[in-house]
Amino acid sequence: MSPRHAARLDKLQPYLFAQLEQKIADKRDAGIDVISLGIGDPDMPTPDAVVESLRAAVQRPDTHQYPSNRGRHVLRDAIASFYDGRFGVRLDPDTQVLPVLGGKEGIFHICQVLLDPGDVALGTDPGYPVYTSGPLLTDAEPYLLPITPENDFKPDLGSIPADVLSRARLLFLNYPNNPTGAVIEEGDSFFADVVEFAKANDIVVVHDNAYSEIGFDGYRAPSFLATPGAMDVGVEMFSLSKAWNMTGWRVGACVGNTEVVSAFWKYKTNVDSGMFDAVQAAAATALTDCRDFPLEMSAIYSRRRDLVIEMLRAIGLEPNSPKGSIYVWARVPEGHDSASFTQLLLDEANVVVSPGSSFGSAGEGFVRISLSTPDDRLREAIERIEQSMRVGAA
Numbered sequence: 001m002s003p004r005h006a007a008r009l010d011k012l013q014p015y016l017f018a019q020l021e022q023k024i025a026d027k028r029d030a031g032i033d034v035i036s037l038g039i040g041d042p043d044m045p046t047p048d049a050v051v052e053s054l055r056a057a058v059q060r061p062d063t064h065q066y067p068s069n070r071g072r073h074v075l076r077d078a079i080a081s082f083y084d085g086r087f088g089v090r091l092d093p094d095t096q097v098l099p100v101l102g103g104k105e106g107i108f109h110i111c112q113v114l115l116d117p118g119d120v121a122l123g124t125d126p127g128y129p130v131y132t133s134g135p136l137l138t139d140a141e142p143y144l145l146p147i148t149p150e151n152d153f154k155p156d157l158g159s160i161p162a163d164v165l166s167r168a169r170l171l172f173l174n175y176p177n178n179p180t181g182a183v184i185e186e187g188d189s190f191f192a193d194v195v196e197f198a199k200a201n202d203i204v205v206v207h208d209n210a211y212s213e214i215g216f217d218g219y220r221a222p223s224f225l226a227t228p229g230a231m232d233v234g235v236e237m238f239s240l241s242k243a244w245n246m247t248g249w250r251v252g253a254c255v256g257n258t259e260v261v262s263a264f265w266k267y268k269t270n271v272d273s274g275m276f277d278a279v280q281a282a283a284a285t286a287l288t289d290c291r292d293f294p295l296e297m298s299a300i301y302s303r304r305r306d307l308v309i310e311m312l313r314a315i316g317l318e319p320n321s322p323k324g325s326i327y328v329w330a331r332v333p334e335g336h337d338s339a340s341f342t343q344l345l346l347d348e349a350n351v352v353v354s355p356g357s358s359f360g361s362a363g364e365g366f367v368r369i370s371l372s373t374p375d376d377r378l379r380e381a382i383e384r385i386e387q388s389m390r391v392g393a394a
């Protein structure tokens with residue numbers, strides 16, 4: 001007899017980056033220098049002040065015990081104050097802010113809080129894989145709305161069949177968007193339409209705000225919660241991972257609607273035992289004393305974006321230049337699909353990119369290039385691609 005696992009696990013696709021990592025490992029085992037532009041994980045260090053704050057906090061024995069699920073005042077206040085200063089969004093730190101152990105944890109677990117078996121969770125295709133796996137592991141049903149250049153990367157909320165819509169309880173959105181780099185521009189009515197849609201259909205909006213602090217050419221992303229009425233229908237999942245180079249620290253927050261935050265808190269008291277107090281202190285330092293750090297990072301990503309765009313043009317592609325996120329989303333050349341172009345870059349240049357199709361079927365025909373690679377390696381990757389693929393080269 002072999003140990004049995006739950007049937008719901010069989011509904012999951014292998015996690016995208018597990019496959020990519022295997023491809024890279026195979027090449028490296030063969031002694032080949034592979035450059036990965038596949039994964040979005042900032043290559044630069046966490047701000048010194050944050051590291052110092054952790055060091056000081058970890059030396060205090062009172063940080064060593066179980067934290068409270070509710071989060072320390074210092075962190076909840078820092079999040080509320082950041083949201084006010086940056087987005088003009090007023091949050092009550094006692095009822096509208098809940099620390100989560102990274103946005104991914106928050107996105108996964110909020111499915112358990114909001115969905116019953118048979119309910120529908122709306123997400124986008126392409127999209128972050130957890131918008132699909134979260135509902136599936138709750139025995140709910142993901143329903144994905146295509147986001148493509150044709151609809152300006154905004155889902156058509158009017159296209160949802162009535163029988164799906166009547167079961168929909170949750171809508172995941174994400175701007176600046178992974179993987180497409182799409183943003184909500186000033187004056188765009190999309191978020192207002194989403195609030196109206198959510199009210200009309202009794203749907204909770206979960207806006208995944210992992211990239212608001214990475215913006216280019218002066219662009220600064222809004223919070224969904226700044227939209228009139230948004231606080232009545234939704235929450236935002238904020239994360240320090242990308243903008244403060246803190247992916248390994250596992251710090252984020254679920255902020256917004258009081259009822260959702262309260263239900264999530266109730267749930268979490270049964271699932272985890274909160275965030276290490278020393279990490280909470282360090283995260284508060286990031287949000288309070290390092291507010292300009294994301295702007296410095298944005299300047300670096302912006303330069304890298306320009307390099308990548310220039311290279312893609314040199315090999316005959318016509319990518320859009322993103323205004324936010326850490327990704328370039330590019331259409332593959334004529335005669336290729338996502339997988340064949342990814343394979344070509346790996347074979348000819350030993351460079352890894354993410355096939356767009358791995359983010360959903362509407363991502364077919366695209367690849368995602370991550371900007372989270374040190375400048376010299378990025379340049380090297382670009383040179384290799386240009387050399388092996390320059391238009392008109394023999």
Ligand SMILES: *Cc1c(COP(=O)(O)O)cnc(C)c1O
Nearest residue numbers: 102103104128178210239241252
């Ligand atoms: C990186 C990312 C997250 C969350 O990252 P955490 O490290 O778990 O906070 C959430 N959503 C998207 C779209 C991301 O790219």
